[in-house]
Amino acid sequence: MSSKTVSKALSILDVFTPDRPAWGLRDIARELEISHTIVHRLLKTFEEEGYIFQNPETHKYELGIKFIQLSNTVEERLRISDLINPIMKNISVETGESVVFTVIDNEEGLFVKIVESEHQVRFAESVGKRGPLYIGASHKVILAHLPDEVQDKIINQGFLDHAPQLVSKKSLLETLEFIRQQGWFYTAGETLNDAAAISVPVFDPKKNVLGSISVAGPSYRFTKEQAEKVLPVINKYIDKIDDIFSKVFFPSRRDYLLKNIT
Amino acid sequence: MSSKTVSKALSILDVFTPDRPAWGLRDIARELEISHTIVHRLLKTFEEEGYIFQNPETHKYELGIKFIQLSNTVEERLRISDLINPIMKNISVETGESVVFTVIDNEEGLFVKIVESEHQVRFAESVGKRGPLYIGASHKVILAHLPDEVQDKIINQGFLDHAPQLVSKKSLLETLEFIRQQGWFYTAGETLNDAAAISVPVFDPKKNVLGSISVAGPSYRFTKEQAEKVLPVINKYIDKIDDIFSKVFFPSRRDYLLKNIT
DNA sequence: CCTTTTGGTTCGATAATAGAACCAATATTC
DNA sequence: GAATATTGGTTCTATTATCGAACCAAAAGG
Numbered sequence: 262m263s264s265k266t267v268s269k270a271l272s273i274l275d276v277f278t279p280d281r282p283a284w285g286l287r288d289i290a291r292e293l294e295i296s297h298t299i300v301h302r303l304l305k306t307f308e309e310e311g312y313i314f315q316n317p318e319t320h321k322y323e324l325g326i327k328f329i330q331l332s333n334t335v336e337e338r339l340r341i342s343d344l345i346n347p348i349m350k351n352i353s354v355e356t357g358e359s360v361v362f363t364v365i366d367n368e369e370g371l372f373v374k375i376v377e378s379e380h381q382v383r384f385a386e387s388v389g390k391r392g393p394l395y396i397g398a399s400h401k402v403i404l405a406h407l408p409d410e411v412q413d414k415i416i417n418q419g420f421l422d423h424a425p426q427l428v429s430k431k432s433l434l435e436t437l438e439f440i441r442q443q444g445w446f447y448t449a450g451e452t453l454n455d456a457a458a459i460s461v462p463v464f465d466p467k468k469n470v471l472g473s474i475s476v477a478g479p480s481y482r483f484t485k486e487q488a489e490k491v492l493p494v495i496n497k498y499i500d501k502i503d504d505i506f507s508k509v510f511f512p513s514r515r516d517y518l519l520k521n522i523t
Numbered sequence: 524m525s526s527k528t529v530s531k532a533l534s535i536l537d538v539f540t541p542d543r544p545a546w547g548l549r550d551i552a553r554e555l556e557i558s559h560t561i562v563h564r565l566l567k568t569f570e571e572e573g574y575i576f577q578n579p580e581t582h583k584y585e586l587g588i589k590f591i592q593l594s595n596t597v598e599e600r601l602r603i604s605d606l607i608n609p610i611m612k613n614i615s616v617e618t619g620e621s622v623v624f625t626v627i628d629n630e631e632g633l634f635v636k637i638v639e640s641e642h643q644v645r646f647a648e649s650v651g652k653r654g655p656l657y658i659g660a661s662h663k664v665i666l667a668h669l670p671d672e673v674q675d676k677i678i679n680q681g682f683l684d685h686a687p688q689l690v691s692k693k694s695l696l697e698t699l700e701f702i703r704q705q706g707w708f709y710t711a712g713e714t715l716n717d718a719a720a721i722s723v724p725v726f727d728p729k730k731n732v733l734g735s736i737s738v739a740g741p742s743y744r745f746t747k748e749q750a751e752k753v754l755p756v757i758n759k760y761i762d763k764i765d766d767i768f769s770k771v772f773f774p775s776r777r778d779y780l781l782k783n784i785t
Numbered sequence: 786c787c788t789t790t791t792g793g794t795t796c797g798a799t800a801a802t803a804g805a806a807c808c809a810a811t812a813t814t815c
Numbered sequence: 816g817a818a819t820a821t822t823g824g825t826t827c828t829a830t831t832a833t834c835g836a837a838c839c840a841a842a843a844g845g
Contacts, residue, residue: 262825263568265801266528266833271572279599286792296835301793306525310533311629314774320792320842324597325774326628329635332594333651335586337541366588367573373591389595512576512587524794527832528802548823558804563824582811582823 269295270303274312274324279389283321335512341374344505348498349376349474356476356491358483361458363399364472365407366391367514368415370400373472395433397452398460399475405440406462406470412437445495447488449480456480459488461495466507471515474502531557532565536574536586541651545583597774603636606767610760611638611736618738618753620745623720625661626734627669628653629776630677632662635734655681657695659714660722661737667702668724668732674699707757709750711742718742721750723757728769733777736764 276284276292286304290297304322307313311327336342341362349360353376362374369391394404394415404412416430428436440446449457458477465471476491477483538546538554548566552559566584569575573589598604603624611622615638624636631653656666656677666674678692690698702708711719720739727733738753739745 262564263571264528264532264564266526267532267565267568268572270526270529270532271568271574274593277593277596279596282596282600287790297792298794298835299833302524302526302833303529305793306529306533309525310530311776312533314772314776315792316772316774318772323600323772323774324593325776326597326601326626326633326635328590328593328597330633330651330653331536331539331586331590334539334541334544335588335590338544338585339588364588371588371592373588389592391592510576510578510580510585512578512585514573514576514587524832549821559823560804560825561802564802567824577823 269293269299270306273300273303273307277324283316283319283323285321289322338509338512339373340505340509345374345502346376348501349374352376352474352476352491352494352498353378355494358476358478358491361387361399361475361477362463362472363403363460363475364511364513365394365403365470365515368394368418370394370397370403370472371513372399378478392452398446398448398458399452399473401436401448402440402446402460402462402473403470405437405446406464445492447485449483449485454480457483457485457488459491459495461492461499463499463506464503465511469515471506471511471513474499531555531561532568535562535565535569539586545578545581545585547583551584600771600774601635602767602771607636607764608638610763611636614638614736614738614753614756614760615640617756620738620740620753623649623661623737623739624725624734625665625722625737626773626775627656627665627732627777630656630680632656632659632665632734633775634661640740654714657681660708660710660720661714661735663698663710664702664708664722664724664735664737665732667699667708668726707754709747711745711747716742719745719747719750721753721757723754723761725761725768726765727773731777733768733773733775736761 272293273289276289284292286301287297289295289304290300293300304313304315307325308315308322312325313322314325315322339345345362349362353360357378359378360376361372364371364373370393372387372390375388392400394400394407404415407415412434416433436446445459445461447457447459452458456477457480458475460473460475462470463472463474474495476488476495478487534555535551538551546554548563549559551557551566552562555562566575566577569587570577570584574587575584576587577584601607607624611624615622619640621640622638623634626633626635632655634649634652637650654662656662656669666677669677674696678695698708707721707723709719709721714720718739719742720737722735722737724732725734725736736757738750738757740749
C-alpha cells in the first residue's frame with residue numbers, strides 16, 4: 262500500500278512544466294481537484310524542504326533548484342556526463358549535427374540529453390520534454406521495438422484520439438514493422454516543425470529497448486539522403502552505448518510498463 | 524502547518540547523493556531513524572510516481588529519471604540554457620578555461636551550471652554538488668557579500684568544527700572583508716585538489732548576492748597571474764548576468780535564510 | 786463601491802498513518 | 816552445512832495526522 266498524502270503531494274510537482282512553470286495556489290487546487298487547504302499545506306511542506314518556492318512578488322509557486330541537484334545524482338548514476346556524453350559529442354562532431362538521447366518512461370519518450378552541433382541554432386528547449394511514443398523518429402524507433410502487447414496498449418490508449426490528424430492505426434503498425442526490419446528510422450517535421458532526425462534504438466543486455474540515439478538537424482538541410490550518410494557514424498558507436506547499459510541499471514518506469522502487460 | 528508524512532518522504536530523497544546513489548531499504552530507515560515499514564511505503568509511493576526505482580538485481584533503490592524532467596523545468600525558468608549558458612560559453616571561449624555558475628541555497632553553495640573548456644580534462648562531476656560557503660573562491664565570494672548576521676550564523680555553525688584543518692575565524696573574516704573590497708577572489712586547491720578558480724559575485728536587483736561566476740582551471744596552469752588576466756572578461760559580462768536576474772525570480776532558500784536572521 | 790478572487794488559517798470528524806510483530810529469502814558466521 | 820543475522824516485504828489496529836467546510840484579510844476586477 263502506498264501513501265495517499267505523498268501521492269497527492271507528488272502529483273502537484275507534475276503541474277509545473279516549461280510551458281507553465283508558475284502556478285497560483287488555487288489554480289493547482291482546481292487543476293488537481295484537491296481542496297486548496299491541502300494544496301497549501303503540501304506546498305508549504307515542499308517549500309520548507311527546498312523543493313518549491315513562492316515568488317514573493319507574484320505570490321505564485323515555482324519549482325526550486327533542489328531539482329537541479331537531484332537530477333545530477335541521476336545523471337551521474339546513468340553515467341551520462343562521463344560515458345554517454347563523450348560518445349554523443351563524437352557523433353555530433355563527426356556528423357556536424359545535434360545528437361539526442363531519448364529514453365522510455367512509462368509509455369512516453371523523454372529527452373534525457375542533447376548535444377548541440379556547433380554551427381547551428383539551438384533546438385527549442387527540449388531536454389526533459391515528454392511525448393507520446395508514436396510521434397517522431399526518436400520515439401517511433403522505441404515503440405517499434407516494444408513487445409506487441411505494449412504497442413497495442415499504447416496505441417489504443419492515446420493514439421486513436423489523435424488519429425485523424427495523423428495516420429491510420431494500420432499504417433502506423435506497418436511503419437513499426439518496417440522500422441524493426443530496417444533497424445533505424447528517419448522523420449521530418451514530426452516533433453518539431455522544422456527539424457528532421459534519424460534514430461537508432463538502444464537496448465539493454467536482455468535486448469529490451471530502453472531508448473534511442475538520434476542525429477537531428479533543420480529539415481531544409483537534413484534530408485533523408487543526408488541522414489543516411491550519418492547512419493554509419495551512429496552505428497559505429499551504438500554498441501558502445503548498449504554496452505554502457507549492460508552495466509548501468511536504468512531507473513525509469515519501463516519495467517513497470519513491461520510487467521503490467523505480461 | 525506542514526505535512527509530516529510528506530516531510531518524511533522528502534527527507535528520503537536527500538540520502539541519495541552522487542557518492543551514494545543506491546540504498547537498501549533498511550539502510551535508509553537506519554540513516555533517517557524511521558521505521559523501515561514507513562520507509563518501505565514511501566519508497567513504493569515514489570516508485571509508483573516514477574521518482575525512485577528499485578534495481579531488480581541488487582534490490583537497492585535509486586532516484587529515477589523524473590528528476591531530469593523536473594530539473595529542466597527549473598533550468599528553463601532560470602533561463603539557464605537560453606540566457607546564462609551563452610554568456611558562460613563566451614567567457615569560456617575567450618578565456619580558454621571552464622566556467623562555473625554557483626548559487627546560494629540554504630547556507631550552502633550549489634554548482635548549477637558548468638561550461639567546460641574545449642582543451643581540458645573535464646572537472647570531477649560537480650553540477651548539483653553542494654558545499655559549505657567557506658570553502659573555495661566561488662563559495663567564499665558569496666559568503667563575503669552576505670549580511671554580517673548570516674555570515675556569523677554560517678561560520679559559527681559549521682566552520683568552527685573544521686577550523687583546525689583550515690584557518691582561524693578571525694583570518695576568515697579578514698578574507699571576507701578583503702573580498703568585499705576587491706570585488707573578486709582567487710583560490711587554488713580548496714574545492715578540488717588540483718583546480719584553481721577566480722570568482723565574481725552575482726547580485727539580484729536589490730543588490731543581494733545570489734551566486735557567483737567563476738573561471739576555473741588546473742592549478743599548475745591557472746595561477747593567480749593567469750587568473751587576473753581573465754578578470755576583464757568576466758567583468759565584461761557580469762552586468763548582463765545581473766541583468767538577467769533582475770527579471771527572473773530565484774527559487775532557492777536564500778530568502779528563507781535571510782528572513783530567519785533579521 | 787461592491788463583488789469576486791486571491792493566499793492563508795482554524796478545528797473537529799474521520800480516514801490514513803505508524804510501527805510492533807510477523808513472514809520468507811538471502812547473506813553471513815562459525 | 817547448520818545456526819544466525821539481515822535482507823525486503825506484509826499485516827493489522829491503536830493512534831494520530833490529515834481532510835475540508837467555514838472562516839479570514841487583502842488584493843483584483845467590475
